Structure formats: C-alpha cells, structure tokens
Amino acid sequence: MGKICEYYFAPHSPFAYLGHARLLELAAGHDAQIVVKPFDLSKVFGLSGGLPLAKRAPQRQAYRLKELTRWSEYLKVPLNLHPTYFPVQSDAAAKLIIATQLAHGTAAALTLTGAIMRGVWADERNIADADTLIAIANELDHDGQNLLKSSETASVQAEFDRFTDEAAAANVFGAPWYVVDGEGYWGQDRLDFVGRALASK
Template identity: 35%
Template sequence: MARPIQFFLALTSPWTYLATPRVRALAAEHRVPLQFRPYDILSVFQRNGIKAVGDRPVPVQQNRLNELRRWRAHLGIELNLQPKHFPVNPTLSGKMLVSALAGPGDAPEFAWRVMRACWAEERDISDEATLSAIAADCGFDGAELLAAVQRGDADSGFAKNTEDAIAGNVFGAPTFLFDGELYWGQDRIEFLRRAVEAAA
C-alpha cells in the first residue's frame, strides 16, 4: 500500500481552503491515501509562541491579505478576503470532522464544504445548525454527528491529532507529512508532489 499523506488542517484556515482541492487531486492522481487530521491549531500556536491573525503586526496582516488576493486570482477560486464570520473558533468544526471520518458519509467533502461556507458563502462555521446542515448534505445524519461531538466521542481523536501534530513539529495549517518530511503551507504542494512522484 502506498505511503499516506497526513493532512494536518484547520477548517477555519484560508490557506487550508486554498490547498484542499489540489492536495485531494494530487492524492487521487497518484493513488496515495490522504489522511485528514484536524487538530487544535490554537493550542499549537500558543505552544510555539505564534500569534493569532488579529494579534500580528499590521504589516504582517496587510501582507496576508495581499497574498490571499494573489492566490485567489492565481487559482481562480472564490474567496472572501475578510469574511463576515472570521475569526471563528475552529474546535467544533474540527471535532465534527473527526466524527465524520469515522462515519458513513463523505468526510473529505464535509471538510471542503465547511471551508467554503466560511470563505465563500459568509456562513458561521461555529454554528451548530450550519454544521449539521452541511453534514446532512454530505450523507451524514447531521444531528447525530453533532450529538456525537457533544457526548465527547471525538475528543480523543482530536487530542491524538494534536499530540501527533506537536510530535511531528507541525506549527500551522495546512501541513502535510509524507515519507518523514514536513511540508507547511499551500504553496509547498509542488514540493509535496515531487516527493510523492519520487516515492512511486
């Protein structure tokens, strides 16, 4: 079996949103398993002394918006640079993805639609009703998926992903681990592609 790409992600990250279609296509093209690993990015930021977007210096924030604008144009993808519901807590959506990955529906599509909801559709992805509706559109029982998270069913999986992220020196999203190498950022997908092709 081909070695997997571990995809450490935060569904609230615009860079993860930009990366997801391309890394899914890369994995499908080369028949490499793509393991979605939603994790607690806020605790990882805190652990590594990384500031949240709104707390970063103004020039850094301005450059972030410029880079998002450039990548939006380059990729031809719909993206609101400053969406109505951002920043937004990523924990509920991340845990729902953990539960979705163990369920009968299309978990990768759920992840994608949650990101689109934030970055293209001006929807609040910390809202339970919004996430339940998206889950239902992806073949899940949205109410049950939410209830599973509320029962704590996803806590251990979310914590394990976070522990593995820390152990693997993951510090942001998206991050890809493949064949012992770390690739941070949607702009490193070409290097990831080369590694996947070399390992084939």
Template identity: 40%
Template sequence: MKQMDYYFTVLSPWAYLAGSRLEDIASRHGAQITYKPLDIGQLFGRTGGTPPKDRHPSRMEYRMQELKRWSKALDMPMNHIPAHWPTNGAPASYAIIAAQSVGGGDMGALVHRIMRACWAGEKDIAEDAVIKSCLSDAGFDPSLADSGLLAGAETYGRNLEDAVAAGVFGSPFYICDDGERFWGQDRLDALDTHLSAKP
C-alpha cells in the same frame, strides 16, 4: 499504500485555498489521507507562532495581499474578511473527526465545504445547522454533529499533541509516511513531486 497526515484548522484561509488539490494528488498516487483538525491557537502557543490578532500590521497587510493574489490565481471565490471569523472551530472539527471514524461519505468534500462556508459562504461554521448541512452535502449523516462530540473532543486534543510531536507549526501541514513535511497550500506541487519519486 502511501499515507499522509493532514493537519489543519477549519479556520485557515490557506487550508481553504488548498481546495481539493490534496485529494487529487492522493488519488493520483494511491495515497490515503488522515484528516487531523486541531486548535491552531494552542498549536501556535506550543510552537512559537503568533495568532493573526497579535501580528504586526505590516505582516497582516501582506497577508491580505497574498490572500487576494492566491484566491485570484486559483480562481476561488473568497471573502477576505469573512463575517464569521474568527469563530469556534471545535464543533466543525468534531464533526470531521466523527465522519472520518464512521466513513461512508466524501471526507475531502466535507472539509472543503466547511471551510468554503466560512471563507466564501458568509456562514458561521460553529453553528449546528451549518455543520449539519455540510455533513449532508458530503454524504454523511448530519446527526454526526450531535453524536460525535465526546470522541471528537478527545481526538481533537490528541491531534494537537500528535502535531507538536511531528513538527507541525501551521495550517495546512502535510506529512508523508516517510517523514517528509510540507507546510502551506503553495507546497502542494512539491508534495506531488515527492510522491512521484521512485523509492
């Protein structure tokens, strides 16, 4: 079975705009996804990136134009300046890690629900009630938001180290088991094409 590592931050508008396309691609190619949420601020600090708050105004203006263009092109509802962004992405990331470890629900749905809560639902994804609702909606036990904290924190930190070692520098970032890397939701078609190629 083909394997893909999916590195992302739950705070990324670009990961939100990926929607369920990664899961659709994986399903078509019989590939398995390992979800690896991480701290994007620390990743930027380790790999030469600049947090949005520190970017030049012209870059931020262009970013906004791109967000509007892509959300319209993909027909995805989006508040481009959400009420609760930035926020603490760690609790939601811990819940994703715990859910992946336990299994039994729909991981793609969970990840997308959390990001949609931020970018379209005007909810604070650092709040327990929001996280638990997303877990429940995706078929997971909502108590994972409470029980997976320690293991989640350890894996969250390890995901960052794995990302740096693997050459990840942004979100969303997809790595195939043959080492091919794809950065950004706008590279999902290229990922699909790559997985379609005969060995």
C-alpha cells in the same frame, strides 16, 4: 496503493481552504492515501511561538491579505477576504469532521472539510453554529443531527486531542501542514513539493 500524506489543518484556515482541492487531486493522481488530522491550531501556536491573526504586526496582516488575493485569483478559488464569520472558533467543525471520518470514512470527511472551509471563505456561513454544521452535513446527504451528537462524545474529543498532540510532536506550527515519509511541508504553496514526495520511489 501509493504513499500516505498526513493532513494537519484547521477548518477555518484560508490557506488550507485554498489548497484543499489541489491536495485531493494530487492524492488521486498518485494513488496516495490522505490521513485526516484536524487539530487545535491555537494550542500549537501557543507551543511554537506563533501569534493569532489579531496580534500579528500590521505589515504581516497586510501581506497576508495580498497573498490570499494572489492565490485566490491564481487558483480561481472564490475567497472573501473579510468574511462575516471570521475570526471563528472551529473546534466544533473539526470534531464534526472527525466524527464523519469515523462513521463514513476518509472520502466523506474530506468532502465535508471542503464544504466547511467553503462555508467560511465563500458562502458567509458561521461554522461555530451548530445548526449551520448540521445543515452543511445534511447537504452532503448525511444525518447532520446524529453526526453532531457523535462529534460531542469523549471518543471524538480524544481523537482531536491526539491529532493536536501529534501535530506538536511533528513540530507543526501552522496550517495546512502535510507530512509525507516523515517530512513536513507547511502551507498550500508547498503542494508542488508534496506532489514530488508522493511521486518519489
């Protein structure tokens, strides 16, 4: 078994979506273990001085759209710049991912994560809607109804809160954020460095 990569993300993050498949490929190539840590990005923004998208300066918002277009075309990952259901509250989706990890393991949680992200950015699905989350889980051959019930328990909430606290303690200020050997890497455009870290002795 190779190294461990802690994976902090918010399910509605377009940059996490763009990097998700590449992270899985890197981990497989280096026999690395991914630790899935969906967290409350809005809380971390509040602690680190970040601003939600709607409150950012116009030039920052415009550049974000250019970057999303560039990366989507470069990676050949479909992405709708203006999805119907965005901005979207993603806490329920994050907790469904945690419940899936607890019930079925990391690989299942990562597969569900990819499907949820794709739902926002390519498939025009509302990941704040309970029936939509159930349907996405069912499409992956899970019992979506039971997983959703599990995601609403105190134990899953505690995990979500723990990941958020760990993100704050690790000085995370955006998503996606990857940690290898205690060193953080912000953004899917840093995955080359993550790969080097996973490959190092």
